[in-house]
Amino acid sequence: MSSNVMVLVEAEAGGVTDATVELIGKARELATAWGGAVEAVVLGPGEVGTGLGGADTVVRVEHPGLATYLPEAYENTLAELLVTRSPRLLMLANSTVGLDLGAALAVAWDAELVAYVVGLQTEGTTAVATAQILGGKILAEVGMAAERGVVTVVPGSFPAALGRVAGEPELVTVDAPGSLGSLRMRLERLVTPEGGDVDITAAPMLVSVGRGVGSADNIELAQEMADYLGATVSSSRPVVDAGWMPKSRQVGKSGLTVTPRAYLAFGISGAPEHLEGMRDSELIIACNTDENAPIFDVAHYGTTTDLFELLPALTGRLGG
Amino acid sequence: MRIVVPMKAVPDLVEEIEITADGTGIDREYLKFVLNEWDDQALEEALLVKEATGAEVVALGLGSDPDIDASLYTAIAKGADRAVRLTGAGEVPDTATRARAVAGYLRDHPADLVITGVQAPDDLDGQLPATLGALLGHPHVSVVVSVALVTDPPEPPAVRVRQEFAGGRAAELVVDLPAVIGLQAARQAPRYAPISRIRQVMAAGGIEQVDPGLAPGSATGASGLAVRRMHAPEKTSHAQMLTGSADEVAGQIVDLLRSRGLVKG
Numbered sequence: 129m130s131s132n133v134m135v136l137v138e139a140e141a142g143g144v145t146d147a148t149v150e151l152i153g154k155a156r157e158l159a160t161a162w163g164g165a166v167e168a169v170v171l172g173p174g175e176v177g178t179g180l181g182g183a184d185t186v187v188r189v190e191h192p193g194l195a196t197y198l199p200e201a202y203e204n205t206l207a208e209l210l211v212t213r214s215p216r217l218l219m220l221a222n223s224t225v226g227l228d229l230g231a232a233l234a235v236a237w238d239a240e241l242v243a244y245v246v247g248l249q250t251e252g253t254t255a256v257a258t259a260q261i262l263g264g265k266i267l268a269e270v271g272m273a274a275e276r277g278v279v280t281v282v283p284g285s286f287p288a289a290l291g292r293v294a295g296e297p298e299l300v301t302v303d304a305p306g307s308l309g310s311l312r313m314r315l316e317r318l319v320t321p322e323g324g325d326v327d328i329t330a331a332p333m334l335v336s337v338g339r340g341v342g343s344a345d346n347i348e349l350a351q352e353m354a355d356y357l358g359a360t361v362s363s364s365r366p367v368v369d370a371g372w373m374p375k376s377r378q379v380g381k382s383g384l385t386v387t388p389r390a391y392l393a394f395g396i397s398g399a400p401e402h403l404e405g406m407r408d409s410e411l412i413i414a415c416n417t418d419e420n421a422p423i424f425d426v427a428h429y430g431t432t433t434d435l436f437e438l439l440p441a442l443t444g445r446l447g448g
Numbered sequence: 449m450r451i452v453v454p455m456k457a458v459p460d461l462v463e464e465i466e467i468t469a470d471g472t473g474i475d476r477e478y479l480k481f482v483l484n485e486w487d488d489q490a491l492e493e494a495l496l497v498k499e500a501t502g503a504e505v506v507a508l509g510l511g512s513d514p515d516i517d518a519s520l521y522t523a524i525a526k527g528a529d530r531a532v533r534l535t536g537a538g539e540v541p542d543t544a545t546r547a548r549a550v551a552g553y554l555r556d557h558p559a560d561l562v563i564t565g566v567q568a569p570d571d572l573d574g575q576l577p578a579t580l581g582a583l584l585g586h587p588h589v590s591v592v593v594s595v596a597l598v599t600d601p602p603e604p605p606a607v608r609v610r611q612e613f614a615g616g617r618a619a620e621l622v623v624d625l626p627a628v629i630g631l632q633a634a635r636q637a638p639r640y641a642p643i644s645r646i647r648q649v650m651a652a653g654g655i656e657q658v659d660p661g662l663a664p665g666s667a668t669g670a671s672g673l674a675v676r677r678m679h680a681p682e683k684t685s686h687a688q689m690l691t692g693s694a695d696e697v698a699g700q701i702v703d704l705l706r707s708r709g710l711v712k713g
């Protein structure tokens with residue numbers, strides 16, 4: 129066992145993701161406390177990209193089969209790296225990749241796993257993780273005392289600034305495992321997001337509806353108010369899954385990230401996956417009949433008025 | 449083809465959640481439990497695959513889950529062929545124990561396809577699909593939004609799945625069976641079963657009970673994890689609450705927007 133902290137690097141068109149830079153910043157802090165190094169793992173061929181200055185070592189596996197994310201290929205490669213490089217802790221973003229790999233690697237590597245981590249500290253050789261449970265309504269503090277651990281971290285939990293530092297990490301290139309030649313899954317095609325009629329990321333004001341609106345028909349109430357306000361209607365994920373709104377209007381982890389001048393949320397509970405996509409809006413006003421809804425922890429203003437009363441009242445006030 | 453859909457009862461998050469006196473767990477006594485919404489999605493997708501291929505769909509629950517029978521009967525009413533309740537995993541099993549119980553069952557009663565919900569919101573989320581995949585040695589994919597049997601060519605048996613990423617990006621993968629899928633959303637909104645039909649199914653009974661024996665291995669190592677403390681998030685900030693009649697609140701909101709130049713006049 130070493131005292132190193134390993135981070136899986138995720139990249140998108142613009143380079144290394146913010147979530148990765150946040151992980152590297154936190155890894156730096158943990159590795160310093162433990163007297164170890166930060167190892168950033170980059171899978172696939174091509175440019176390494178900037179943004180990894182906070183790492184001591186960049187471990188590369190250049191196999192073409194890793195060029196795009198493929199769950200089994202990534203899992204097999206990381207499983208081998210964990211055994212050969214033996215870090216103290218593996219950090220993944222709690223993204224699709226984290227959901228695929230976190231638990232599977234914990235089983236394969238016989239390590240402790242904490243998912244949905246929003247806080248991470250050291251206490252001697254123990255890592256103390258704070259994780260969201262119950263849809264973000266409760267936090268659980270867990271001591272990870274074993275020799276090996278895996279955490280999947282909610283994006284936005286740690287400041288990116290700590291990871292965005294200049295540095296010249298040492299480059300280590302490692303061979304891919306032979307098993308990449310005999311995978312039981314293959315990528316058929318990548319799907320780019322379907323363009324919508326409007327771009328919610330460009331709208332200065334969003335009226336966003338959640339499952340609390342109850343039915344497709346009721347969205348009319350929000351649309352009418354938004355029209356008087358000159359705002360665009362967006363929504364949470366379940367509203368899209370139910371077919372009440374098109375996918376292009378979805379705010380959150382698996383939808384779009386928005387930062388409008390005003391975000392008005394109606395009947396949205398504020399699950400971590402939703403907050404991820406809107407918490408940096410300039411002004412957030414939330415309407416939810418549950419006074420304990422997590423949305424009120426990020427909103428600037430809130431009300432427990434029933435949305436079916438508030439929306440028509442707003443429309444009235446705006447001249448409707 | 450045999451599809452198993454593990455289903456789980458979770459606390460209704462709209463309810464107030466209390467921490468136990470020792471501060472390390474949630475008080476389950478007065479909680480209302482409902483079926484994990486993603487399991488409803490998983491069942492819907494399994495039923496769609498059944499309709500396309502004639503597959504057998506088995507709904508699987510853990511006996512210790514509150515009110516799980518109602519969800520299992522509802523699954524049958526919607527079109528599942530069988531429902532199985534696992535016994536012997538203890539009162540409130542942790543994630544590792546649960547995973548090993550489900551894996552134990554699947555070892556004795558192999559499935560071609562396991563479709564779980566992408567996550568359950570109650571405990572350390574989203575671990576079961578990947579844990580099962582690892583314990584059973586099957587390929588696994590999570591955050592999936594559609595599953596279809598590949599019929600061209602028929603050998604080896606495989607499914608085509610769509611996996612979702614941030615920003616609406618997705619990938620279509622072909623995955624050999626047997627496989628484990630974590631389902632984010634079915635291709636269509638989950639169907640409803642008429643209450644009368646659910647009552648009929650309940651009256652007929654027929655949930656099979658199986659004591660699976662735990663699969664070996666320390667799934668996720670989670671059993672070694674000590675929860676030190678649970679607490680509501682410290683409110684670093686909380687919304688300033690607007691009160692009054694709906695019309696008064698609407699007036700305050702319009703004023704807030706006006707003061708920022710977002711409402712003209």
Ligand SMILES: Cc1cc2nc3c(=O)[nH]c(=O)nc-3n(C[C@H](O)[C@H](O)[C@H](O)COP(=O)(O)OP(=O)(O)OC[C@H]3O[C@@H](n4cnc5c(N)ncnc54)[C@H](O)[C@@H]3O)c2cc1C
Pocket residue numbers: 337338339340341363364365366367378379380381382383384394395396397398399400401402405415416417418421433434435436462566567591632
């Ligand atoms: C991998 C993954 C990715 C995800 N990506 C996203 C994403 O991109 N975006 C997203 O939004 N979610 C996403 N989710 C889902 C997320 O976990 C939540 O399930 C979802 O955000 C909940 O949506 P909601 O708040 O509309 O519904 P609910 O949580 O059901 O909340 C409805 C709220 O409405 C309130 N309400 C009910 N009636 C009224 C009324 N009359 N007046 C006022 N309030 C009322 C209730 O009190 C409740 O708080 C994702 C989940 C996973 C696992």
Ligand SMILES: Nc1ncnc2c1ncn2[C@@H]1O[C@H](COP(=O)(O)O)[C@@H](O)[C@H]1O
Pocket residue numbers: 453454455456484486487490508509510513543546563564565566567568569571572573574575576577
């Ligand atoms: N006790 C259980 N009984 C049956 N299925 C379960 C159980 N726990 C988890 N699952 C399944 O695993 C999925 C993910 O759960 P989790 O890993 O707890 O987030 C759920 O949506 C269920 O499909």
